[in-house]
Amino acid sequence: MTPKPELLVAEYGHHLFRSTAFQDEFFRWGAGIVDDLWSTNFTRMSRIRVPLPPLEVQRSLAARLDDVAAMIAKLDELTDVLRARAVDTAALFRLSGNDTGRGEDAQSPLAGIPEHWERTKFGYDFTESTERNGDNPPGPLLSISEYRGVELNMRAEGQQASLDVSSYRVVRPGQLAANMMWLNHGGLGVSSLTGYTSPDYKAFWISPRFHPRYVHHLFRSPRYVDYFGTIGTGVRPNAQRVTKIALDMMPVPLPPMDEQISIADHLDEVTGDIDHMLAKVARLRDLLVERSSAFLLDIVTNKKEIL
DSSP states (O other), X not given: OOOOTTTOOHHHHHHHHXXXXXXXXXXXXXXXXXXXXXXXXXXXXXXXXXXXXXXXXXXXXXXXXXXXXXXXXXXXXXXXXXXXXXXXXXXXXXXXXXXXXXXXXXXXXXXXXXXXXXXXXXXXHEEEOOOBOTTSOSSOBEEEETTTEEEEXXXXXXXXXXXXXXXXXXXXXXXXXXXXXXXXXXXXXXXXXXXXXXXXXXXXXXXXXXXXXXXXXXXXSHHHHHHHHHHOBOSSXXXXXXXXHHHHXXXXXXXXXXXXXXXXXXXXXXXXXXHHHHHHHHHHHHHHHHHHHHHHHHHHTTSSOOO
16 A cells, blocks of 8 residues: 555654554454454455644654654564573573484484484374364463463454354463464464464374473474474465474474473573563563554644644
């Protein structure tokens, strides 16, 4: 869509259409039930009212919001650094106390694993759950965050037209839930909740040979996130679908159970500290987004003037 320059300054439109107020309006006109599968077609979108202040006001507002966007970008960079430190896969392997690795290809997820660890394939130890909601959803709507894993979906309210959720995927505690379009961004995790999520996601029962928290940290580690990008199919980084066949063939390191528990306990502690820092960064980011959106709304509704 190309803005008409006599009506809309492109930089102003950028901030307007990314604002919380517009997201909520876009969400309200949609016809889906989960954020990443929202369906707001152009016909419905074209009915959304767009505030158009004078062009000079649009330019001034865009310049102010560009400064805020730069601060938000810095926070996003900090978030990426913290997440990369959260699970260092090489350190995860060193926790075994044996650094002697096997002769694996450097690009393999098994590169550098200790000699005494076993190796397996995903399809041998992870079984897809086919459970669906039916007439009685067992819990609330869940989402899969690249930062936190499986969590409650807080945007389930406000849709204009709800879909039938009987076919939606049930997720149980201890299952590995995965957004197959977002694995290369960390879109998976072991759930501690009972609920349901998109029918396009998958849930897997984990073999008793694996400790669930070890699995959670392992598959969300940078090494596996990068690996998901190599086995995904798609033309854009944010549209890399990993097929069930490719996932089943994925090699997985299998340490002794006592080492899995030690690794999981250690990484729970480490990631707990980092999660606390990530939460602070996220709150500050949310505050900046909220304040900038409120400022934009106040300007376009004539509650404030740009000084």
